Amino acid sequence: xxxxxxxxxxxxxxxxxxxRVLNNNGYVAADTRQKVLHTMEELDYMPNEVARNLFYNxxxxxxxxxxxxxHPFYATVIKYIEKELYHHGYKVVLCNTVEKSDRxxxxxxxxxxxxxxxxxxxxxxxxIEKYRNLNLPVVALDRIIEGLPNICVDxxxxxxxxxxxxxxxxxxxxxxxMGYRKVQxxxxxxxxxxxxxxxxxxxQVNSVExxxxxxxxxxxxxxxxxxxxxxxxxxxxxxxxMVAMAFIKLLLERGRSIPEEVRIVGYDGTSYAESCSxxxxxxxxxMAELGKTAADAVLKLIGGQTLETDxxxxxxxxxxxxxxxx
Amino acid sequence: xxxxxxxxxxxxxxxxxxxRVLNNNGYVAADTRQKVLHTMEELDYMPNEVARNLFYNxxxxxxxxxxxxxHPFYATVIKYIEKELYHHGYKVVLCNTVEKSDRxxxxxxxxxxxxxxxxxxxxxxxxIEKYRNLNLPVVALDRIIEGLPNICVDxxxxxxxxxxxxxxxxxxxxxxxMGYRKVQxxxxxxxxxxxxxxxxxxxQVNSVExxxxxxxxxxxxxxxxxxxxxxxxxxxxxxxxMVAMAFIKLLLERGRSIPEEVRIVGYDGTSYAESCSxxxxxxxxxMAELGKTAADAVLKLIGGQTLETDxxxxxxxxxxxxxxxx
DNA sequence: CTGAAAGCGCTAACAG
DNA sequence: CTGTTAGCGCTTTCAG
Numbered sequence: 001x002x003x004x005x006x007x008x009x010x011x012x013x014x015x016x017x018x019x020r021v022l023n024n025n026g027y028v029a030a031d032t033r034q035k036v037l038h039t040m041e042e043l044d045y046m047p048n049e050v051a052r053n054l055f056y057n058x059x060x061x062x063x064x065x066x067x068x069x070x071h072p073f074y075a076t077v078i079k080y081i082e083k084e085l086y087h088h089g090y091k092v093v094l095c096n097t098v099e100k101s102d103r104x105x106x107x108x109x110x111x112x113x114x115x116x117x118x119x120x121x122x123x124x125x126x127x128i129e130k131y132r133n134l135n136l137p138v139v140a141l142d143r144i145i146e147g148l149p150n151i152c153v154d155x156x157x158x159x160x161x162x163x164x165x166x167x168x169x170x171x172x173x174x175x176x177x178m179g180y181r182k183v184q185x186x187x188x189x190x191x192x193x194x195x196x197x198x199x200x201x202x203x204q205v206n207s208v209e210x211x212x213x214x215x216x217x218x219x220x221x222x223x224x225x226x227x228x229x230x231x232x233x234x235x236x237x238x239x240x241x242m243v244a245m246a247f248i249k250l251l252l253e254r255g256r257s258i259p260e261e262v263r264i265v266g267y268d269g270t271s272y273a274e275s276c277s278x279x280x281x282x283x284x285x286x287m288a289e290l291g292k293t294a295a296d297a298v299l300k301l302i303g304g305q306t307l308e309t310d311x312x313x314x315x316x317x318x319x320x321x322x323x324x325x326x
Numbered sequence: 327x328x329x330x331x332x333x334x335x336x337x338x339x340x341x342x343x344x345x346r347v348l349n350n351n352g353y354v355a356a357d358t359r360q361k362v363l364h365t366m367e368e369l370d371y372m373p374n375e376v377a378r379n380l381f382y383n384x385x386x387x388x389x390x391x392x393x394x395x396x397h398p399f400y401a402t403v404i405k406y407i408e409k410e411l412y413h414h415g416y417k418v419v420l421c422n423t424v425e426k427s428d429r430x431x432x433x434x435x436x437x438x439x440x441x442x443x444x445x446x447x448x449x450x451x452x453x454i455e456k457y458r459n460l461n462l463p464v465v466a467l468d469r470i471i472e473g474l475p476n477i478c479v480d481x482x483x484x485x486x487x488x489x490x491x492x493x494x495x496x497x498x499x500x501x502x503x504m505g506y507r508k509v510q511x512x513x514x515x516x517x518x519x520x521x522x523x524x525x526x527x528x529x530q531v532n533s534v535e536x537x538x539x540x541x542x543x544x545x546x547x548x549x550x551x552x553x554x555x556x557x558x559x560x561x562x563x564x565x566x567x568m569v570a571m572a573f574i575k576l577l578l579e580r581g582r583s584i585p586e587e588v589r590i591v592g593y594d595g596t597s598y599a600e601s602c603s604x605x606x607x608x609x610x611x612x613m614a615e616l617g618k619t620a621a622d623a624v625l626k627l628i629g630g631q632t633l634e635t636d637x638x639x640x641x642x643x644x645x646x647x648x649x650x651x652x
Numbered sequence: 653c654t655g656a657a658a659g660c661g662c663t664a665a666c667a668g
Numbered sequence: 669c670t671g672t673t674a675g676c677g678c679t680t681t682c683a684g
Contacts, residue, residue, distance in 0.1 A: 001438070003677060014655040019679055026680090027653050046438040050380045051677035054660050059376060061387075061419070069408065070597075075401035082395065082422050091441075093387070094418040096408050112327070112372040114661095115417075217601050245601045252603050271396075275543050275571045276602045277578050329661055340671045345663055352664090353669050377661035380676050440677095 002043040011039035022047060062298055063116040065095045065123040066141075071215045072241075072270040073287065074122060077141070080291025081120060088299055090117070097123040111136055118298040121145065137301035141294045142285075144186040144311075149301075151294045151312045152186060158283045158316040159190030162238050162265045163197035165281060165318055169263040169325040171236030174198060175206040175227055177243050190267070190283075194238055206231055210243075220246035228254070234262065241266040241273045244280055248323065264323040278322035286314050328369035337365035348373060388624055389442040391421045391449040392467075397541045398567075398596040399613065400448060403467070406617025407446060414625055416443070423449040437462055444624040447471065463627035467620045468611075470512040470637075475627075477620045477638045478512060484609040484642040485516030488564050488591045489523035491607060491644055495589040495651040497562030500524060501532040501553055503569050516593070516609075520564055532557055536569075546572035554580070560588065567592040567599045570606055574649065590649040604648035612640050 004022070008015040013036060020026040021036045028036075039045075053059050062085055066074040082092045093116055110116045118137035140150035166174055178191050191207065198205045208227050211219070224246040228234065237247050244266035248258065256262055258278060266273050269284025293312055300307060320326050330348070334341040339362060346352040347362045354362075365371075379385050388411055392400040408418045419442055436442045444463035466476035492500055504517050517533065524531045534553050537545070550572040554560065563573050570592035574584065582588055584604060592599050595610020619638055626633060646652050 004679095005677080015678080016656080016680075017654060020654090023679080029653060032653080046435065048380075048677050049439040049441045050376060050383075050385060051440075051660090052679075054374075054376045054380050054662090054677080055679050057376075057660075068405070070398070070402045070405040072396070072398065072401070075398070076396045078420070079394070079396040079422055082420050086422075092420040094404070094408050094420055096405055096412075109372065113375040114377075115375045215597075217597055242597075242601060245603075249601070249603045249605070271541075271543055271568075272598065272601065275568060275575070275598065277571075277575045279575070330663095331661080341661090342663075342672080343670060346670090349663080355669060358669080374661050377676090378663075380661080380678090381663050383676075 002045045004045075004047065007036065007039050007043055007045050010043065011036050057114070058117050059114060060090050061093045061116040062090050062295070063093045063095060063110055063119040065097055065119065065121050067097055067123050068215050069094060069096045072272060073268050073285070076270070076287040077122070077291045077294075080288045081295045082291075084292045084295035085299075088295075090295075090299070095123075111138070118302045120294050120298055121148070135301075137298050139294055139297045139301065142187060142290065149297060149307045149310050149312075150186075151290060151297055151314070153285045153290065153314050153316055155187050155190040155316070156193045158267065158285075159193035160197055161316065161318045162190070162267065162283055163194045165265050165324050166236040166238065166263055167198070167201055167203065169236070169259060171203060171263055173204045173206075173231075173233055174236035174238060175208060175231060175234050177208045177210060177223065177227070177237075177239035180210055191238075203236075206234070215242070217242065217246065221250065224250045237262065237264045239264075239266065241268045241270045241280060241282055244282070244323075245272060245276050248276065248278070248280070259322070259324050263325070265318075266321075266323075269319060273319070273321065281321035281324040282319050283316050284319045285316055289314055328371045330371075330373065333362065333365050333369055333371050336369065337362050383440070384443050384628075385440060386416050387419045387442040388416050388621070389419045389421060389436055389445040391423055391445065391447050393423055393449050394541050395420060395422045398598060399594050399611070402596065402613040403448070403617045403620075406614045407621045408617075410618045410621035411625075414621075416621075416625070421449075434464075437464070444628045446620050446624055447474070461627075463624050465620055465623045465627070468513060468616065475623060475633045475636050475638075476512075477616060477623055477640070479611045479616065479640050480642055481513050481516040482519045484593065484611075485519035486523055487642065487644045488516070488593065488609050489520045491591050491650050492562040492564065492589055493524070493527055493529065495562070495585060497529060497589055499530045499532075499557075499559055500562035500564060501534060501557060501560050503534045503536060503549065503553070503563075503565035505566075506536055517564075529562075532560070541568070543568065543572065547576065550576045563588065563590045565590075565592065567594045567596045567606060567608055570608070570649075571598060571602055574602065574604070574606070585648065585650050589651070591644075592647075592649075595645060599645070599647065607647040607650040608645050609642050610645045611642055615640055 004015050004018050008018045018036055020028045021033050064078055064081055085092055120139055120141050122141035138148055140148045142152055144150050176191055176194055179188055195205050220243045228250055244264050251258055251262055266280040266282035269282050273280040273282040330341050330344050334344045344362055346354050347359050390407055411418055446465055446467050448467035464474055466474045468478055470476050502517055502520055505514055521531045546569045570590050573590055577588055592606040592608035595608050599606040599608040
């Protein structure tokens with residue numbers, strides 16, 4: 001593999017001259033430039049990015065940590081992170097943290113090891129404590145980590161919209177399925193609001209907790225089955241899209257009609273919600289915007305700028321499906 | 327940020343000594359080691375990975391190119407690629423090539439620019455021609471690119487299994503939905519076999535072609551609608567999981583019963599297939615194995631080894647759902 | 653306009 | 669066992 005020195009030698013110029021035509025800066029005579037360009041072509045030269053990165057003290061990589069890449073929510077957000085970053089010359093380094101909380105600490109060390117220039121943290125960060133308030137280019141994605149700027153979705157509104165949808169559809173006895181409690185997560189706020197709104201209207205609210213925020217449909221089926229067995233009179237359900245689909249499946253199997261007997265509101269707005277039958281009424285998170293905004297935020301931090309606010313709150317909306325009355 | 331020189335200076339030793347304790351090689355007196363270790367602690371030292379990478383001429387990154395990260399098939403495969411790579415000290419650099427065929431060339435250049443050590447190519451590679459037979463650490467994932475080793479799924483068997491399932495369920499007039507033709511893809515082989523098997527049993531096969539291999543559910547719905555309008559007598563459908571779900575939705579809306587009137591076999595075995603209602607009979611691709619195998623293959627190439635075969639073929643199987651008779 | 657030289661942070665001979 | 673030195677491939681002063 002030809003190096004800059006090989007090019008210089010063959011072209012009969014100094015390496016610095018080659019460097020100058022490479023980066024298009026400094027003065028270089030037209031014919032010298034041509035000669036160098038030609039030699040590069042001949043030698044099929046490609047600059048070694050690692051070497052320039054060492055000099056510039058950057059890598060053009062952004063680490064993106066998520067609990068599960070295969071979950072449609074994260075997969076979609078990452079798609080848009082990648083897209084935005086790409087337009088700015090950065091690349092995404094993936095880190096799936098599922099079942100490996102210590103991987104998070106390790107991943108954050110990537111910043112100090114100069115493996116990545118910044119981090120978008122979409123995972124539960126137990127070990128991130130020591131990096132708080134350090135003004136490192138790290139942003140939290142859809143979760144609140146003290147001392148880190150975050151890009152979140154208005155989950156309070158999400159919870160309220162879900163409650164209103166079920167209320168409007170005439171529910172009197174609902175159940176909501178919540179994430180794993182131990183993982184203190186801002187997004188779970190929606191369940192507090194949901195509960196408040198429902199109760200203020202005299203509706204009975206039962207809460208079921210998942211054992212773990214894992215993406216495992218069979219597990220969801222189990223939870224749904226147990227819930228329906230324990231509370232046969234439930235007439236409304238509020239849960240993540242995928243959990244909601246488990247309920248749909250079970251309810252249909254048991255011959256219950258949707259939405260006549262039971263109404264369901266999902267959360268996330270993944271493609272699952274629109275592709276299933278009946279299509280799920282769901283609270284949609286703006287995944288594209290979330291990704292783009294998070295990407296822009298780290299980029300800004302890397303550029304030495306500061307974010308105007310510690311929290312950027314994105315809007316949610318309800319997408320009407322066939323599991324509630326419109 | 328403290329460098330190795332700072333540590334050496336403060337500890338009163340040479341940089342090479344620090345380097346030795348860092349890498350645990352060469353002889354270092356126990357107390358010298360302690361002193362150095364202590365100083366590292368004090369200075370909160372972290373080695374600069376870019377510098378060592380420059381020396382070692384590697385990066386520990388593997389580029390993974392896919393047409394669409396958000397597609398559940400790719401998202402899942404990537405999850406397992408990441409997992410396997412992680413265990414070997416490598417990280418995944420993502421590249422979504424959707425609607426940007428020139429990004430592929432650029433991405434392949436990453437190899438020569440020393441941005442990544444290897445590439446797993448899960449995208450349609452129009453521009454990869456010049457890299458053929460170069461013995462670079464590049465493997466094709468679920469597609470055949472001449473001159474590149476590939477890890478594929480036995481799509482012929484997949485097509486046959488699908489045909490047999492529909493045959494067994496009594497179909498006499500089926501339609502199969504194929505990917506975009508222009509993108510010459512090995513995985514489309516299944517449709518040839520499918521067609522052959524069906525026809526050899528005297529079954530009428532119609533083929534519908536998608537305009538683009540894009541992941542867009544609304545588009546799938548349109549295709550399904552047009553297909554059902556054009557061929558109202560269809561009693562069997564063979565399509566990707568997501569396309570199959572569009573058919574399910576439309577058929578149910580039109581009051582057709584599944585599988586009594588129309589039977590459906592999906593392809594991919596994504597989580598969509600099991601979470602929808604009725605659950606989809608589908609040909610499942612071994613996504614976990616696919617990811618692990620591809621990762622191991624690039625790693626092997628990077629290690630200078632050669633693969634025993636140019637093609638590694640993984641098995642598929644049928645997962646029985648409720649859209650066919652069992 | 654161009655070349656020589658120093659240096660980014662780290663590793664690996666090679667002498668002591 | 670430890671320090672000195674050269675060098676990975678590139679960029680950037682600094683002199684001409």
